[in-house]
Amino acid sequence: MLNRNPIVGRTAELRAIEAMASRALAGAGSTLFVAGEGGLGKTRLVEAVAERLEKDGWKVAMGRAYPVETGIPFAIFSDALLPALRSLQPSALAVLSRGGAPELRSIFPTLESLGTARPTVDDPAEFKARMLWNFSQLLGKLAQKQPLLLILENLQWADESSLELLHFVARHATGQRILLIGTYNLAERDSNAVLKSTEQSLLAIEAAARLQLAPLTLVDVSEIIQRTFALGADVVEKLGGILFERTLGNPFFVDEILKDLIVSGHSGKSGSAWNGWDPESLALPATVREAIEGRLDRLLPTSRELASLASVLGTRANFDTLLKVSGFQENELVRAIDDLRTQRIMQEITAATPTEYDFAHPLFQQTLYSAIGGARASMMHAKVAVALEDKYSRNPDAHADELAYHYARVHTPETSPKAIRYLRVAGLAALKRYANREAATYLRAALDRADAMGEEIPAADRLAIVNGLARALQRTGEYSQASELWILSRDVAQRAGDLAAVASAEHRMGLGAYWSAQLPDALAHFDNALEIAGDAHDDALAVRIHLARAIALQDIGDVGRARSGAEQALQIAERNGDNVLLARVHRALLLLYAWTGPRETALAHGHRALEFSKASGQKMLEWTAHWGMSVLSGLSGDASGVAQHLAAVRVLNEELGSPILPIWTAEISVQYLSGTGDWEKGLKQGEEAIGMARAFGQHGLLPRLLVWTALVHLWRGDSEKARPLLEEAWTLSRAGSAREQGEIPSVVPAHHGMASFHLHTRNYAEAIAVGEAGLAIADRAGYAAWALQWLLPVVGEAALWARQWDKAEMHSRRMRSDAQRLGHALGLAWADACDGLLIMLRDNNPAGGSLLLRSAAEKMDELQIPASAAVLRRHLGRALIDSGDTESARKELKRAHDVLARLGARSELEAVREQLRELGARPPAKVVSSGAAGLTGRELEIARMVSERKSNKEIGTALDISARTVSTHLSNIFMKVGVDSRGALTDFIREKGL
Numbered sequence: 001m002l003n004r005n006p007i008v009g010r011t012a013e014l015r016a017i018e019a020m021a022s023r024a025l026a027g028a029g030s031t032l033f034v035a036g037e038g039g040l041g042k043t044r045l046v047e048a049v050a051e052r053l054e055k056d057g058w059k060v061a062m063g064r065a066y067p068v069e070t071g072i073p074f075a076i077f078s079d080a081l082l083p084a085l086r087s088l089q090p091s092a093l094a095v096l097s098r099g100g101a102p103e104l105r106s107i108f109p110t111l112e113s114l115g116t117a118r119p120t121v122d123d124p125a126e127f128k129a130r131m132l133w134n135f136s137q138l139l140g141k142l143a144q145k146q147p148l149l150l151i152l153e154n155l156q157w158a159d160e161s162s163l164e165l166l167h168f169v170a171r172h173a174t175g176q177r178i179l180l181i182g183t184y185n186l187a188e189r190d191s192n193a194v195l196k197s198t199e200q201s202l203l204a205i206e207a208a209a210r211l212q213l214a215p216l217t218l219v220d221v222s223e224i225i226q227r228t229f230a231l232g233a234d235v236v237e238k239l240g241g242i243l244f245e246r247t248l249g250n251p252f253f254v255d256e257i258l259k260d261l262i263v264s265g266h267s268g269k270s271g272s273a274w275n276g277w278d279p280e281s282l283a284l285p286a287t288v289r290e291a292i293e294g295r296l297d298r299l300l301p302t303s304r305e306l307a308s309l310a311s312v313l314g315t316r317a318n319f320d321t322l323l324k325v326s327g328f329q330e331n332e333l334v335r336a337i338d339d340l341r342t343q344r345i346m347q348e349i350t351a352a353t354p355t356e357y358d359f360a361h362p363l364f365q366q367t368l369y370s371a372i373g374g375a376r377a378s379m380m381h382a383k384v385a386v387a388l389e390d391k392y393s394r395n396p397d398a399h400a401d402e403l404a405y406h407y408a409r410v411h412t413p414e415t416s417p418k419a420i421r422y423l424r425v426a427g428l429a430a431l432k433r434y435a436n437r438e439a440a441t442y443l444r445a446a447l448d449r450a451d452a453m454g455e456e457i458p459a460a461d462r463l464a465i466v467n468g469l470a471r472a473l474q475r476t477g478e479y480s481q482a483s484e485l486w487i488l489s490r491d492v493a494q495r496a497g498d499l500a501a502v503a504s505a506e507h508r509m510g511l512g513a514y515w516s517a518q519l520p521d522a523l524a525h526f527d528n529a530l531e532i533a534g535d536a537h538d539d540a541l542a543v544r545i546h547l548a549r550a551i552a553l554q555d556i557g558d559v560g561r562a563r564s565g566a567e568q569a570l571q572i573a574e575r576n577g578d579n580v581l582l583a584r585v586h587r588a589l590l591l592l593y594a595w596t597g598p599r600e601t602a603l604a605h606g607h608r609a610l611e612f613s614k615a616s617g618q619k620m621l622e623w624t625a626h627w628g629m630s631v632l633s634g635l636s637g638d639a640s641g642v643a644q645h646l647a648a649v650r651v652l653n654e655e656l657g658s659p660i661l662p663i664w665t666a667e668i669s670v671q672y673l674s675g676t677g678d679w680e681k682g683l684k685q686g687e688e689a690i691g692m693a694r695a696f697g698q699h700g701l702l703p704r705l706l707v708w709t710a711l712v713h714l715w716r717g718d719s720e721k722a723r724p725l726l727e728e729a730w731t732l733s734r735a736g737s738a739r740e741q742g743e744i745p746s747v748v749p750a751h752h753g754m755a756s757f758h759l760h761t762r763n764y765a766e767a768i769a770v771g772e773a774g775l776a777i778a779d780r781a782g783y784a785a786w787a788l789q790w791l792l793p794v795v796g797e798a799a800l801w802a803r804q805w806d807k808a809e810m811h812s813r814r815m816r817s818d819a820q821r822l823g824h825a826l827g828l829a830w831a832d833a834c835d836g837l838l839i840m841l842r843d844n845n846p847a848g849g850s851l852l853l854r855s856a857a858e859k860m861d862e863l864q865i866p867a868s869a870a871v872l873r874r875h876l877g878r879a880l881i882d883s884g885d886t887e888s889a890r891k892e893l894k895r896a897h898d899v900l901a902r903l904g905a906r907s908e909l910e911a912v913r914e915q916l917r918e919l920g921a922r923p924p925a926k927v928v929s930s931g932a933a934g935l936t937g938r939e940l941e942i943a944r945m946v947s948e949r950k951s952n953k954e955i956g957t958a959l960d961i962s963a964r965t966v967s968t969h970l971s972n973i974f975m976k977v978g979v980d981s982r983g984a985l986t987d988f989i990r991e992k993g994l
Contacts, residue, residue: 009220036213039252068314073435100134133659215249316358499536559782637826707753717906771795829859846882
């Protein structure tokens with residue numbers, strides 16, 4: 001057998017990759033793209049790396065993409081990792097997959113040890129996110145046991161789902177012991193747009209590096225000759241020059257020419273010496289292809305036929321497959337394989353079970369296939385398809401991808417039905433695996449074939465293709481094309497008299513229009529769907545349509561009709577009695593009334609949503625109910641309610657194992673931590689959630705996360721860190737554009753954030769303008785709670801400092817009115833604050849203003865919003881100074897100073913310190929030390945009094961705070977020190993000597 005030439009000229013590249021491996025071994029994983037023209041030695045390089053790292057104890061997994069598999073979802077990852085995963089015991093795989101088996105089975109559908117459990121969610125985006133996350137976690141756990149080298153070759157032929165998975169894994173490998181190397185042919189990269197965008201994206205965020213191989217130098221080519229044949233220096237110099245000139249330093253071309261010279265008999269070995277190397281007498285091939293064809297021409301006829309069939313087959317194959325496809329006798333096949341291996345045209349892959357055979361280089365397959373010609377290729381694809389279908393006769397649909405590839409390349413009337421069938425089956429299977437682009441490719445090809453056949457295809461098959469393609473396109477955001485197909489689906493269903501299918505098509509057209517921000521069209525489709533669904537007596541469908549319609553109505557500000565539609569959905573669900581439907585409707589009503597009020601109605605629906613979700617046994621429904629209750633608690637200023645439901649949500653996050661749910665949890669948590677003053681934790685959670693939202697494409701949620709995180713920076717006095725976050729949120733939400741409608745959940749927070757920024761930087765006119773624009777949007781949609789909690793306080797305060805008294809009074813009156821109507825304690829506190837400042841500043845009545853400012857500060861304390869309470873105490877201090885009560889002013893300012901110093905609110909702290917200096921008092925230290933278990937000074941005071949057996953009323957009297965505020969502080973103390981009773985707290989204080 002011909003030996004491989006030595007690897008030369010790649011010392012620098014090997015060192016660079018080994019340096020990356022060293023960093024990965026230390027936990028700084030990375031991704032490398034190795035690019036180069038065909039034949040430059042990409043495979044040789046990564047094989048050399050694999051051999052070295054495997055000797056060093058690394059786990060090596062190698063996969064290769066093939067043209068035949070460009071439509072098979074996740075093919076290259078399956079090729080790389082299936083052998084390793086199959087070698088694991090089911091119990092070990094269960095531990096590694098940690099409940100993610102249903103999602104991982106989408107990547108590895110033939111891995112039996114993953115079981116048959118069904119996914120726990122229906123939402124395609126949620127399922128895909130879970131799949132990406134669970135796969136990334138699986139790799140991380142494998143790498144914990146043994147550093148992992150994952151090599152993916154020929155990415156130019158990789159399917160889109162594999163490239164999406166690669167992008168995700170590369171972004172999350174940076175903290176793992178993983179080195180990921182992908183190779184591709186530079187000349188073919190641009191033909192795969194997804195590969196190009198994947199590489200560019202990873203390079204831009206510095207999650208990957210790129211290594212482009214250059215041709216060998218003249219010195220390198222001469223070294224190959226010298227090391228392989230041990231010729232004299234003069235021969236090496238002359239032959240090296242000729243080879244370099246002919247090959248331009250392409251290693252594969254050099255390799256093929258040298259092999260051709262030996263096989264053709266030009267050169268040979270006599271004893272230990274080589275002869276026949278006279279450079280002047282050599283007739284060398286002009287191109288790589290000519291060199292390959294020269295070698296192929298010397299094959300035995302059966303070997304050449306087998307190689308041609310293998311090129312049509314398009315992927316590596318085992319002995320049984322080659323036997324079936326070729327029709328050879330076993331001894332004929334053995335001889336042909338031996339001949340191809342001897343000539344190093346094909347290679348044996350012993351790592352596979354059973355052993356498989358593949359071309360030694362893609363150029364062999366490409367040369368053979370192009371030599372066949374179109375007509376003969378079609379005939380050979382037919383032969384291969386029939387043979388494979390016979391081989392898979394027990395379950396051909398399980399191999400629909402492979403059969404579709406071959407039947408689709410046969411253009412005869414007899415084979416078209418089979419081409420359509422396997423394209424349809426492969427497309428629908430890809431859709432179930434949430435490989436939406438591959439599904440669309442298969443189903444579009446099936447529909448084109450079906451249209452060409454006219455009425456010869458069964459109507460049910462055509463409808464399945466149309467519906468599947470429409471769903472795939474809708475998932476990928478191609479709404480206009482999807483809508484055209486839903487119209488076709490609706491018309492077919494109408495002719496068949498299938499009312500439920502007609503209503504479903506109208507519903508999906510409505511969803512597409514809604515996602516495209518075409519709300520009038522969406523409502524028209526929803527109305528049509530409702531009318532038809534009623535005649536179809538499909539309660540579940542009718543409920544879904546009512547709820548979708550209610551959301552669209554709310555987004556255009558028609559809150560009355562939105563409520564009416566949701567209440568109609570409730571009537572249907574109650575008549576049906578299904579716990580799942582009831583849980584969904586009550587959860588929708590919970591959120592609808594949470595935004596618009598009254599709070600008591602929202603709360604009642606929330607309790608019912610929790611009740612029915614638990615009865616349904618569906619953890620995801622229970623999660624949505626608790627999440628909705630945490631939103632309601634946050635909107636109404638109920639910090640303890642937020643904490644209670646967040647705790648339940650986090651438990652369910654663990655049980656459900658979704659990477660998306662913690663991001664949505666973080667949105668509530670960051671707002672909660674911002675309000676309660678735990679800003680370090682809030683920033684940490686916010687930054688982590690922003691990164692995850694970007695990774696999982698949570699485009700609607702991301703602007704809000706940016707705003708909540710930026711607001712923490714503003715509280716800390718760091719406007720420069722807040723600015724880029726707020727500007728990005730403004731851009732992403734399209735705030736200020738003509739397409740705000742339909743994106744209110746992102747647009748309103750963006751206005752709130754930007755108005756807060758302008759208020760913080762004392763650009764009061766802009767704060768008022770932006771804030772009032774946001775108010776107008778919130779009012780149109782009926783989002784009264786958002787307007788009250790976020791926008792009105794900002795606009796009202798900006799109007800005060802701008803001395804626009806009428807505007808400030810107008811917004812203050814609205815705050816009080818809306819807060820009373822909604823039962824909103826926080827809104828009442830803000831109204832007191834605004835009125836107190838108006839009395840102090842406009843009416844020049846600081847004593848009168850101090851009464852309302854004190855009331856507002858105490859309410860903020862009771863609501864566990866310490867930063868706002870401290871700022872109000874600063875204003876109260878000013879009112880007391882101006883009214884001549886300097887002793888009370890000093891007391892309030894020191895309380896404010898203690899809180900602001902502990903929180904790190906720099907700008908507000910400086911304002912308090914200036915006021916203290918004005919009183920002639922020396923400001924306390926800027927850093928306030930925490931007590932045991934992180935207790936603040938005030939919390940430690942209260943804890944000590946509890947240990948002295950004082951009641952809340954007695955403590956409140958001693959500290960000049962209300963008993964309710966004492967109770968709020970005690971809740972925080974219990975949580976911080978890990979106790980659940982006053983007796984346990986007393987024991988803690990005594991044990992710690994506090």
